[in-house]
Amino acid sequence: MGWRSPIPPVSSNDNSNKPSALHDEATHTKASRWKISRAGDGDTAMALFSGPEELHQPTSPEEAKRLERRIDYMILPYLAVCYAFFYIDKTTLSYAAIFNIREDLHLTGTDYNWLSSIFYFGFLVWAFPTNLLMQRLPIGRYLGFNIFMWGFFLMLQAACNSFATLATLRALGGAAEACSDPSFMLITSMWYTRRQQPVRIGLWYTANGLGIAGGGLLGYAIGNIKGALPSWKYEFLIIGALCSAWGVVMFIMLPDSPVTAKLLTPRERRMAVERLRENQTGVENKHLKGYQVREAFMDYKLYLFFILGVVGNVPNGGISNFGTIIIKGFGFSTLVTTLMQVPYGIFISICILVCVFLNDRFKNRRCLFIIIFLIPNICGAFSLRFTPVDQRVGRLISYYLTGPYNAAFVLILSLQTANTAGHTKKVVTNAVLFLGYCTGNIVGPFFYKTSQQPTYSLGIWSMIVSHLMEVVVILTLWILLARENKRRDRVQGEKDGGLEGRDLDATAFSDMTDRENLKYVRSPYHRD
Numbered sequence: 437m438g439w440r441s442p443i444p445p446v447s448s449n450d451n452s453n454k455p456s457a458l459h460d461e462a463t464h465t466k467a468s469r470w471k472i473s474r475a476g477d478g479d480t481a482m483a484l485f486s487g488p489e490e491l492h493q494p495t496s497p498e499e500a501k502r503l504e505r506r507i508d509y510m511i512l513p514y515l516a517v518c519y520a521f522f523y524i525d526k527t528t529l530s531y532a533a534i535f536n537i538r539e540d541l542h543l544t545g546t547d548y549n550w551l552s553s554i555f556y557f558g559f560l561v562w563a564f565p566t567n568l569l570m571q572r573l574p575i576g577r578y579l580g581f582n583i584f585m586w587g588f589f590l591m592l593q594a595a596c597n598s599f600a601t602l603a604t605l606r607a608l609g610g611a612a613e614a615c616s617d618p619s620f621m622l623i624t625s626m627w628y629t630r631r632q633q634p635v636r637i638g639l640w641y642t643a644n645g646l647g648i649a650g651g652g653l654l655g656y657a658i659g660n661i662k663g664a665l666p667s668w669k670y671e672f673l674i675i676g677a678l679c680s681a682w683g684v685v686m687f688i689m690l691p692d693s694p695v696t697a698k699l700l701t702p703r704e705r706r707m708a709v710e711r712l713r714e715n716q717t718g719v720e721n722k723h724l725k726g727y728q729v730r731e732a733f734m735d736y737k738l739y740l741f742f743i744l745g746v747v748g749n750v751p752n753g754g755i756s757n758f759g760t761i762i763i764k765g766f767g768f769s770t771l772v773t774t775l776m777q778v779p780y781g782i783f784i785s786i787c788i789l790v791c792v793f794l795n796d797r798f799k800n801r802r803c804l805f806i807i808i809f810l811i812p813n814i815c816g817a818f819s820l821r822f823t824p825v826d827q828r829v830g831r832l833i834s835y836y837l838t839g840p841y842n843a844a845f846v847l848i849l850s851l852q853t854a855n856t857a858g859h860t861k862k863v864v865t866n867a868v869l870f871l872g873y874c875t876g877n878i879v880g881p882f883f884y885k886t887s888q889q890p891t892y893s894l895g896i897w898s899m900i901v902s903h904l905m906e907v908v909v910i911l912t913l914w915i916l917l918a919r920e921n922k923r924r925d926r927v928q929g930e931k932d933g934g935l936e937g938r939d940l941d942a943t944a945f946s947d948m949t950d951r952e953n954l955k956y957v958r959s960p961y962h963r964d
Contacts, residue, residue, distance in 0.1 A: 495707055503707050507627055508636075510699055514690045515620050515640040518583060521679045522616050523647030523756075524654065525590060525609070526555070528675055530760045531655040532668035534770050540666055545886070547599050552757035552881035554603050558610030560874040566615040567867040570622065571724060571859065579619045580687025586612035587679025594665070594672040617849075617873070618866040625853045625862065627694055629711060634802070634850040638792025641846045645788060645839070648781030655774035728860035731949055735861075738868050740913050741852050745872020746879075747906045748845050751813070751899040753880020755838060758892065762835060765890020766828045776832065784839040787812075791843035802847050803914040809843040810903050817899040825891065838899065844906075855917070858949035876902075 529537075529551060538548055570578060589609040596602040620640060628636050658670045691697040694708035732738050755762075759780075764773040787809065795805050816837025823830045849869075856865045883898035 495710075500707070500711070503704055506700070506704070507694075507708060510691060510697070511623065511627055512636065512639055514686055515623065516643040516646075517682060518579075518616070518643075518686060519620070519640050520643040520647035520650060521583070521587075521675075521682055522613065523644045524651040524675055525586060525613070525679060526756050527648070527651050527759075528590065528593075528671050529555075529606070530757050531651065531658075531671050531774065533757075534760050534764055534773055535659065535667040535671065537666075537668040540668070541597065541599060541602065543599060546882070548757075548886075549881045549884065551599070551603055551606060552753065553878040555606045555610040555613075556753070556874040556877040558607035558612075559614045560610075560871060560878070562611035562614040563618075563871055563874065564867050566611075567618050567863045568724065570615060570619055571863050574692040575619055575623060576690035576692040577687050579615060579623075580683050580685075580690060582612045582615045582683070583686055584680045584683030587676045587681070587683060590676030590679060591673055593676070594669040614870070618863075618870055621849055621853050621866055622862065623690075626712075627708070630854045631796070633853055634795050634847060635792045637850045637853075638788050638843075638846050641842065641849075642785045642788045644842055645781040645783070645785030648784060649778045650781070652774050652777030652781065655777070656771055659771050659774060725858070725860040728858045728949055729864055731858075731951060732861045732864040732868075735865075735951070736916065737852075737855065737913070738865050740909055740916075741848075741865065741869045742872040743909050744848050744906060744913075745869045745874075746876040747902040747909065748841065748848060749873050749876030750880040750883070750902040751817075751838065751841060753877035754884050754892075754895045754898065756877075757881050758884045758895065759835075762890060762892065763832070766831055780836050780839055783836055784842050787840040787843040788846055791840075792846060795847060802851050803910050803917075806844045806847045806851075806910050807907055809840045809847075810907055812837045813839075813841045813844075814900060814903045817896055817903065821893060821896040821900070841903065848910075851913075856950060858952070861949045 533548065537543070543551070566582075586609050589605050589612060593602055593605045593609075596605065621637070624633055624636050624640075654675065655671065658674060659667050661667065661670050663670065691699065694700070694705055697705060697708070700708060760773055760777065763776045764770065768776060791805055791809050795802055798805075816834045819834035819837065820831060823834055825831070852865060852869055853862070856862050880895075880898065884892045884895035888894060
């Protein structure tokens with residue numbers, strides 16, 4: 437079907453640095469050969485071209501490499517630093533626990549467990565609204581605003597004097613953080629090819645481990661402050677202030693889209709968009725499409741990703757809130773306990789980098805590497821459960837082995853972004869995956885019973901069972917995607933021109949879903 441460009445195209449000799457497209461899809465120009473989704477509009481990237489024939493502008497390898505480096509500098513440092521703060525923020529309660537917040541606020545019974553989980557209730561309630569707002573609003577500014585707010589809510593926690601006030605602020609902080617992971621995934625899919633996405637997700641997710649290590653060093657430094665306030669209040673004030681400051685930086689500096697990036701020239705914007713042609717997933721579309729919402733909920737992948745979100749984060753919900761308590765139970769002092777998190781964080785970062793670069797080296801083996809990097813966690817959890825309490829070094833090593841699940845989760849995130857097309861469908865699938873993420877983090881802390889401190893046998897068993905279930909779901913997804921690949925290749929092979937005769941240009945920015953568009957390179961689902 438034909439399409440009328442929603443915005444006047446950028447002239448090929450336009451050298452101004454003004455944004456070359458606005459998110460206004462109202463005016464019409466000459467007809468072209470674009471194919472679009474059945475909702476009647478395409479991707480915002482269409483604004484840069486008058487038709488698909490303009491997608492192949494001559495570009496030298498050096499120019500392409502220079503643009504790739506420039507995009508990396510424009511995107512990755514902001515996401516990485518933000519993700520480090522994201523994890524530091526989530527572990528502040530864990531450090532506050534060893535700095536005596538439970539005694540100061542008279543927390544008893546399951547109060548601490550509820551404080552750990554209620555953060556994710558806020559995240560859960562706001563997950564769908566924030567994903568829909570991300571589609572409608574400039575994503576860089578929206579992300580920066582939310583980062584500022586979560587730092588603000590964290591600083592306010594220093595003023596809390598009861599369980600109720602702290603629980604309220606933690607729920608608000610969770611709502612502010614609800615946009616973080618989904619927005620990072622959308623930003624990565626907007627700027628990088630499918631092959632580049634796992635490595636780039638791995639690079640910003642590596643900051644998770646650096647956040648753990650940095651949180652340990654910050655905790656040690658804060659623990660040595662001899663001021664008028666308890667150490668846990670300094671923890672909230674200092675880390676909250678740093679988060680809010682970084683939110684301001686993100687609001688000002690992070691570009692919203694390659695279509696409107698002010699730091700790129702018009703030619704560079706077209707190059708940045710054109711290299712996403714093979715993704716067949718587009719950049720973004722500002723309209724909520726009801727049929728894509730319905731299709732998302734009828735797609736089995738959505739439910740499998742939800743389950744992966746749950747079982748992949750039951751261990752995270754426990755470790756992120758009880759990790760320091762577990763380590764202190766090995767017999768370390770409070771300040772030494774904070775430092776013991778540093779090698780754990782570094783080990784996680786190394787695992788993530790090794791995982792994503794192995795995945796880049798060996799094509800279409802994502803599900804295999806997910807399983808491989810879950811094996812140390814399963815072994816570490818078993819060892820932590822059965823190693824005698826007096827074997828302090830052995831138990832510490834076992835604890836460290838529970839870290840590589842972060843590398844597996846990186847590939848799960850990239851598996852989802854690479855196998856979902858249609859901007860509304862991507863937003864919905866992101867939201868559901870992170871509903872699972874919230875559910876796992878809510879449930880996880882309740883397996884750590886105060887009566888079992890410091891060994892937490894039930895909590896360790898929850899890690900073991902969750903990771904084993906994760907392996908089963910990944911194997912199921914692997915089999916189903918392989919079948920879908922074969923089906924699509926067979927259907928496409930029966931069409932005129934076969935697999936090699938597809939017009940990938942016409943559908944590159946169609947905002948079609950992965951079910952509408954059979955014209956992915958080879959097939960839409962990675963052969964994992």
